[in-house]
Amino acid sequence: MDKYTTIEDLKHLVQKFTQERDWDKFLFPKTISIYLSVEASELLEKFIFVDNNESKQCLIDKQKEIEEELADIAYWILQMCWIYKIDLATALDKKIKANAQKYPVEKAKGNTKKYNEL
Amino acid sequence: MDKYTTIEDLKHLVQKFTQERDWDKFLFPKTISIYLSVEASELLEKFIFVDNNESKQCLIDKQKEIEEELADIAYWILQMCWIYKIDLATALDKKIKANAQKYPVEKAKGNTKKYNEL
Amino acid sequence: MDKYTTIEDLKHLVQKFTQERDWDKFLFPKTISIYLSVEASELLEKFIFVDNNESKQCLIDKQKEIEEELADIAYWILQMCWIYKIDLATALDKKIKANAQKYPVEKAKGNTKKYNEL
């Protein structure tokens, strides 16, 4: 579905869910940010005992749960962008361009150094 | 842009950035999950002293920084979905359907109770 | 009890619990750090809908749960310090001295600016 689904489509999906329940009024930017942090922790918890490489298998073993956690995070990002009129595609495009300048290919290729250590 | 941009388009955007730098090999599910948690905290930090309602103004005052943090979180979600072949639109659709059952409109409308307290 | 209990006493308490269950072998610094992050999120979740000032009443209403979350975080800090031979009192003393230099009383008094904005 990712091939045909626009960000706007997903925004509509989350918006409809929230509006039907009259939940918009609870969703301040700070509240949504806490949800993002809480959901990210729930995802991370799935990998607590495995090593990096093992986490690939873990993702397969717990696929349903992990996809649910990823969906939760995406849900809150979309919610924030919907309610507060942020264009996510633009924001992402800008950020990647900024990162491309901080991490020029010839310096960053194949290493994990931070931009201020390159 | 959200109107015309598909999830797949955004996946291509992040994928291109990562592959040019040969960074895919560092990006295990566990690593990406830690990034998600770290970026969510960076977003949350922007709102540390304001109240819920004030966080709306805070979002306007710090719009550039906050959009960058949201883009970072979206980046890692898309990265995870791209590398590990997860269809985000499907995952989100499923999750919202599951939540709709846990939170039926007639019970959940206008309150913030958890589904097990409804 | 805080009046008479040393950090060392608490380290013994957590150590005994872990050793009886033969859990030390699972507790790498990275694992403990993930636990810290997860437990901090669980604490934060208690305050998701309240405002800053309301969170004082929330702390009273959910005292038992909140004390449990605080204990969990303390548990992992002590566990890390115990297993990896870190003297917590020394580390805290050093950090507060460093912060006292970053935040001199005459500049920092009564405001929440970051040290690089003072």
Next chain:
Amino acid sequence: MDKYTTIEDLKHLVQKFTQERDWDKFLFPKTISIYLSVEASELLEKFIFVDNNESKQCLIDKQKEIEEELADIAYWILQMCWIYKIDLATALDKKIKANAQKYPVEKAKGNTKKYNEL
């Protein structure tokens, strides 16, 4: 120092630092909880690329930074307990007793299952 330092001593240390700067008034339970989450993420970030076992060496290589992050987390726990009159030693003792019941030695020994899967 952990041998001779009581929790109360550390509470005094953090309290003095905060009161000199007149910062108590900013420190609501929710604010402190966000700080805990943010600091825990900063600690976790140190271990982002290493594996569990490698994180032991990482802790040695980045000892100063890591001790600072641990001190920050301890600082906020103590701050919360000081301002809101929570006895940390009692809270920890209670929590460990509760955990001892959830994880009886004979069932929990040597495995990482959650109590509801034992």
